[in-house]
Amino acid sequence: MNTHKWLLAAGLMAAAIAPGCKPKGAQSAITGDAASKVYVAPGQHDEFYNIVSGGFNGQMSVVGLPSGRVFKILPVFSVHPENGWGFSEQTKPMLNTSHGFVPWDDLHHIAISTTNAEHDARWAFGNANNTPRIARVDLTQFKTVEIIELPNSAGNHSSPFLTQNTEYVVAGTRFSVPADNGQDVSIDSYKDNFKGYISFIGVDQQTGHMDLSFQIEAPPFNFDLARAGKNKSHGWFFFSTYNTEMAHTLLEVNASQKDKDYIMAVNWKKAEEYIKAGKGVKKKVKYAHNVWNEDTHSATSTIKEEVLVLDPKELKDIVYFIPCPKSPHGTDTDPTGEYIVGSGKLAAVIPVFSFTKMLAAIEKQDFEGTLDGMPVLKYESVLHGEVEKPGLGPLHTEFDGKGFAYTSMFVSSEVVKWNIETLQVVDRVPTYYSVGHLSIPGGPTGKPHGKYLVAYNKITKDRYLPTGPELAHSAQLYDISGDKMQLLLDFPTIGEPHYAEAFPASLIKDKQVKFYPIEKNQSPYALKGINDARVERKGNQVHVYMTSIRSNFRPDNIEGVNVGDEVYFHVTNLEQDWDVPHGFAIKGANTAELLIMPGETATLKWVPDRTGVFPFYCTDFCSALHQEMQGYLRVSPK
Numbered sequence: 001m002n003t004h005k006w007l008l009a010a011g012l013m014a015a016a017i018a019p020g021c022k023p024k025g026a027q028s029a030i031t032g033d034a035a036s037k038v039y040v041a042p043g044q045h046d047e048f049y050n051i052v053s054g055g056f057n058g059q060m061s062v063v064g065l066p067s068g069r070v071f072k073i074l075p076v077f078s079v080h081p082e083n084g085w086g087f088s089e090q091t092k093p094m095l096n097t098s099h100g101f102v103p104w105d106d107l108h109h110i111a112i113s114t115t116n117a118e119h120d121a122r123w124a125f126g127n128a129n130n131t132p133r134i135a136r137v138d139l140t141q142f143k144t145v146e147i148i149e150l151p152n153s154a155g156n157h158s159s160p161f162l163t164q165n166t167e168y169v170v171a172g173t174r175f176s177v178p179a180d181n182g183q184d185v186s187i188d189s190y191k192d193n194f195k196g197y198i199s200f201i202g203v204d205q206q207t208g209h210m211d212l213s214f215q216i217e218a219p220p221f222n223f224d225l226a227r228a229g230k231n232k233s234h235g236w237f238f239f240s241t242y243n244t245e246m247a248h249t250l251l252e253v254n255a256s257q258k259d260k261d262y263i264m265a266v267n268w269k270k271a272e273e274y275i276k277a278g279k280g281v282k283k284k285v286k287y288a289h290n291v292w293n294e295d296t297h298s299a300t301s302t303i304k305e306e307v308l309v310l311d312p313k314e315l316k317d318i319v320y321f322i323p324c325p326k327s328p329h330g331t332d333t334d335p336t337g338e339y340i341v342g343s344g345k346l347a348a349v350i351p352v353f354s355f356t357k358m359l360a361a362i363e364k365q366d367f368e369g370t371l372d373g374m375p376v377l378k379y380e381s382v383l384h385g386e387v388e389k390p391g392l393g394p395l396h397t398e399f400d401g402k403g404f405a406y407t408s409m410f411v412s413s414e415v416v417k418w419n420i421e422t423l424q425v426v427d428r429v430p431t432y433y434s435v436g437h438l439s440i441p442g443g444p445t446g447k448p449h450g451k452y453l454v455a456y457n458k459i460t461k462d463r464y465l466p467t468g469p470e471l472a473h474s475a476q477l478y479d480i481s482g483d484k485m486q487l488l489l490d491f492p493t494i495g496e497p498h499y500a501e502a503f504p505a506s507l508i509k510d511k512q513v514k515f516y517p518i519e520k521n522q523s524p525y526a527l528k529g530i531n532d533a534r535v536e537r538k539g540n541q542v543h544v545y546m547t548s549i550r551s552n553f554r555p556d557n558i559e560g561v562n563v564g565d566e567v568y569f570h571v572t573n574l575e576q577d578w579d580v581p582h583g584f585a586i587k588g589a590n591t592a593e594l595l596i597m598p599g600e601t602a603t604l605k606w607v608p609d610r611t612g613v614f615p616f617y618c619t620d621f622c623s624a625l626h627q628e629m630q631g632y633l634r635v636s637p638k
């Protein structure tokens, strides 16, 4: 959000309300029985899970709706000392990339898996913007179980987006880049050497495993966001693009000279056929693919070196361009799949395109020209209509399943509700302030649950008790069950929320893994009982095979370790009960703790640099004797 162009957006619109200003007519007081609508009584559960991106914290957070309560920070792309994510030997490979270990990223968008365009909530996907990756989270464990890096990409903003049966996770590169083979080219050879790649990552329906199926080589635009077609438009994908001037510097207004950019429509079913027919060209690349093994409770990372690329200049019927007012940010498809909503964040209209009209125009070859050899459709012949004067800075649109769309207005800080058929604005409410994404439970699917809407705001200002220069970001919950939207609740978020998805808790709450059966633990370091605890030396490595069970560690006195040895603490939590993790932390170790789930084995590596006796203890209050759960490691001279 806080890119140059946003500032530009605010600046260009002289009449615009600057981001952060209170919209006119703002009521800061909420009315009616808002409190009772968000009150979830003690011991009761929320109706919806809301999986929220953490932006620059690299993680997802798990929030209940309507209460706004945070249940968990779910580590994805950033190390998480709290549970050893990225610190334990088993989890380190998950953060491996072709550049080596990358301990952080910037997660913008969430996608919850669907079947027949409805949430099934098997998995949550998230994107890493910086070092381009897609993660898959298993929602029976709330655990990141797979991360795949994307070659030929940079600034993986336009992802992850799912086809309606989760056949593919789709990603478009934000930065066009030279093909990913390390070529050293001048930046001003942009138009010749840079390309915008779109990635299609196949998802195995049984295991969920991802596989980079193919890429489409597109012109060097910047890809912003996308949506799959669904229901009647299943088989298509719609990407918003900007910088279709193909400028390599966005200083000045190079990238916003034209009054229209494009939505790139991709016939992915056709692309899939071409791949099956052997039309993909093998290209040398390098990317990491990291998979969590459920049996051994550990990740492995593999570097892969090839990708199949389709060239739409040759294969003329897979890519079409639809002109769209300046710098579209979001592209959203309505629940029926008929309407494609563009945004045009530098424009004051919301263009709504018709899938039926698009197909008819393609059929008649009714093109206004070509772009890099690919057909450009005529704006008027694909347009269903424009929502006029919706507000300023339209970004993202969600749907309620009752014929209405809700668009966030970044510059004028409001949510605008409009009728998809008639394009009439029927309601608007202020947000505090400068709203980015919106989330309605099921909102991007074919079956929205149009009860609540959450606005994720970019600027917080005065909404909470101030906390110095950095303020918590704010989310706001609205009741959208009636004709008029009603603000119910403000709640702070973890990191910077970009996109989020919400789904009925009933989909997964009875499917949660409570513990891991110890007899199925196939970690090579697992212990099946306390009698197996031991210490083994192998050269300069010392392997401590340790058990934890209420309320002791075995062994608890460890000697025979020397300065400079590599000490591996393989800790198995023998508990077979829900909600009994044990922690493991040792004085002076330059790493994090471990938090070991019942039935799981995790390994902490430490190379002591001095002699002495170092206490270790359990960090998670686990029983009345938790404080007694401790031990000593003696380190002797080399």
Ligand code: CUK
Residues within 6 Å of the ligand: 001, 002, 108, 109, 157, 225, 329, 395, 436, 437, 498, 499
């Ligand atoms: S977003 Cu990533 S810059 Cu509108 Cu999806 Cu915030």
Ligand code: CUA
Residues within 6 Å of the ligand: 548, 550, 551, 581, 582, 583, 618, 619, 620, 621, 622, 623, 626, 627, 629
């Ligand atoms: Cu184990 Cu506290």
